[in-house]
Amino acid sequence: xxxxxxxxxxDCAEGRAANLPCNxxxxxxxxxxxxxxxxxxxxxxxxxxxxxxNETNEMASLIITEDRKSSTLILPHATLRDTxxxxxxxxxxxxxxxxxxxxxxxxxxxxx
Amino acid sequence: xxxxxQDPRHKITKRGQNVTFRCDPISEHNRLYxxxxxxxxxxxxxxYFQNEAQLEKSRxxxxxxxxxxxxxxxxTLEIQRTEQGDSAMYLCASSLSSGTxxxxxxxxxxxxxxxx
Numbered sequence: 001x002x003x004x005x006x007x008x009x010x011d012c013a014e015g016r017a018a019n020l021p022c023n024x025x026x027x028x029x030x031x032x033x034x035x036x037x038x039x040x041x042x043x044x045x046x047x048x049x050x051x052x053x054n055e056t057n058e059m060a061s062l063i064i065t066e067d068r069k070s071s072t073l074i075l076p077h078a079t080l081r082d083t084x085x086x087x088x089x090x091x092x093x094x095x096x097x098x099x100x101x102x103x104x105x106x107x108x109x110x111x112x
Numbered sequence: 113x114x115x116x117x118q119d120p121r122h123k124i125t126k127r128g129q130n131v132t133f134r135c136d137p138i139s140e141h142n143r144l145y146x147x148x149x150x151x152x153x154x155x156x157x158x159x160y161f162q163n164e165a166q167l168e169k170s171r172x173x174x175x176x177x178x179x180x181x182x183x184x185x186x187x188t189l190e191i192q193r194t195e196q197g198d199s200a201m202y203l204c205a206s207s208l209s210s211g212t213x214x215x216x217x218x219x220x221x222x223x224x225x226x227x228x
Contacts, residue, residue, distance in 0.1 A: 042222070043116075043203050043219035043220050043221045043222045044155065087154060099145055101157070102154025103154055104153065104154055
């Protein structure tokens with residue numbers, strides 16, 4: 001089972017920031033938080049990941065709470081092309097590799 | 113484009129036929145994963161290779177399914193005696209495992225299988 005919970009759907013106005021929450025209250029100390037998104041009929045696209053510090057890249061920012069039990073993905077200026085299902089996943093890094101366990105994700109609709 | 117590629121993108125077959133899908137990972141990625149995704153669900157893990165070794169298989173991978181990665185580069189996923197329940201998107205992902213990498217998985221576009 002997925003170790004994260006996300007709202008099933010969210011709307012966001014075009015040009016505004018989209019803030020997507022994720023709860024991972026049972027996260028272990030060595031588990032990273034990953035975010036992917038999937039646009040209709042395409043493969044999942046990597047967005048960002050982090051351990052405990054906030055992270056930013058050209059796509060998004062990831063804010064992880066100090067207790068690491070929740071996080072927020074921020075798309076600073078959402079566009080219509082950001083409409084997609086967003087998945088939050090926790091995963092440990094080790095020498096053996098691990099698959100991702102995907103939940104149902106959050107369906108983000110960016111509205112004009 | 114040096115991303116993960118999958119072939120074919122779409123496959124329609126009749127129940128009972130065998131099908132084979134191919135995945136070409138990002139060059140020099142040593143790990144390769146197969147996932148299956150049905151409509152409205154997130155991807156589900158099927159199996160995983162490190163180089164040519166198949167290290168893990170999900171309970172979802174019945175004995176009708178077989179995956180290979182013979183030279184540690186491309187991989188094939190074969191489904192024998194297909195059933196209508198096999199209709200899904202089959203996704204491949206690859207990653208680079210090293211002492212400094214974070215083993216982030218990059219996904220291909222998927223192969224959509226329809227079993228009639």
